Amino acid sequence: DVRAALDLDLRGLELVSELDEWLAVRNQLGRTYRLFGMPDSAAFHLRSSLKIIEEKLIRTPGYSRWRQFEAEGYLAEVLAAQGQVTEAARLFRSALQGHRSDGGNYMQEIWASLGYGHLLANASADQLKAMDIERSTAEREARLLIERALGLARQLRMLKEQQDALFDLARLYEHDGDVTKALEYQKLY
Secondary structure (H helix, E strand, C coil), X not given: CHHHHHHXXXXXXXXXXXXXXXXXXXXXXXXXXXHCCCHHHHHHHHHHHHHHHHHHXXXXXXXXXXXXXXXXXXXXXXXXXXXXXXXXXXXXXXXXXXXXXXXXXXXXXXXXXXXXXXXXHHCCHHHHHHHCCCHHHHHHHHHHHHXXXXXXXXXXXXXXXXXXXXXXXXXXXXXXXXXHHHHHHHHHC
């Protein structure tokens, strides 16, 4: 019930008092707006989080950047859906690097890996050129990202994410002409 989630997120902004809690709610609000089909509102809230985080980092050396990586991943999802693949790719890479180096938030890493892998696997020739990535490199990287996400999703028993990964892997192998692997992943999907 995305409408109820949106109402609760908006109410949450009024109730939290600590900055980290506020950023958590603001990031979730951005993600909920994306799911609700309101990408401009989603981007507004996520960019607001990133701006505040940037200011906080300047004033407080050593401040955890976890919320920054979370916001970058969510914003990358919004931008990818809007076709802004170059900026989305940059944000996905930053979020992934951050989640992996910041103690490993596996749920966030799974979402960013799936989003970036899907973006690379489905990018047009012009989009890949804008990102300065060759098709074969993009497909190889997409496969690695999605396979890692699948492994983590299995460990965490995240069924929707496993399903998304299996679907994308089936399509990637089919595109490569490896019908045996494509069929294997399609059956698992």
